[in-house]
Amino acid sequence: MKTLGDEDYLRGYAAKALVNFKTNHLSKALENALSSEDNFSKRKAIQTIGYYSLEPHVLEKLSRIATTDSIEEVRIDATEAKEKFALKIELLDHCSAIGAAQPLTDNESRELFLVGEAFKVAAEAGHIFRPTANSDWGIDGEIEFKNERGEANGQRVYLQLKSGDSYLRTRKRDGKEIFVIKNPRHAEYWQSHAYPVLLVIRDSSGQIRWMNVTEYLQRQGTDVRQIEFQGEPFTAESVKQMRARFA
Structure with missing residues (x-):
């Protein structure tokens, strides 16, 4: 009993x-x-x-x-x-x-899910994610960092969010992952910002990675139309480290 x-x-x-x-x-x-x-x-x-x-x-x-x-x-x-x-x-x-x-189309649903993940990861890191109302210019949101007192400090990074396997292709000659910049004005726009722009890509397995495209374009020039994607895991810990790197 x-x-x-x-x-x-x-x-x-x-x-x-x-x-x-x-x-x-x-x-x-x-x-x-x-x-x-x-x-x-x-x-x-x-x-x-x-x-x-x-x-x-x-x-x-x-x-x-x-x-x-x-x-x-x-x-x-x-x-x-x-x-x-x-x-x-x-x-x-x-x-x-x-x-x-x-x-919503399937693609929009995937993108919206990634927006939710950005909210979650930023919150877990103790910072603030804000989506943009219009992403036509290649910016889908921003993460604003907080200081040690938990106050927003004005420092931020911008995010270009992409969800799906179609955004990256593997280059045959060296096996590197390639992201194609389909709209040339995006590269110029990303370069014009005072704060870094991060390319964040989620694949079908659920893995989310990010890369500093501002830094890449500064090395390669704005005429480049392809990015060799060398992504790092997009996690709360990586966002915490971003504040030290970019803020």
């Missing part, structure tokens, strides 16, 4: 109960727990509510807790949670704006 002391039984029972919970009920329960007098319950609610809620007023509650709660650990959790929640809402708004304009 199972008892309450059987941890495996309790975990299984809790998992089954959670599956049967309606998301809106769970979201409401977590929102109520944000006002709990029990700090353990409050912190758990703060850490998880972003997975279940899309309500803008939850962001307001998290912001208030982050600045007014008397417990430092609670304020720290709320600060991190509100930043992630704000990015989630911003991404959903961006997706809705694109989706409302016209149905």
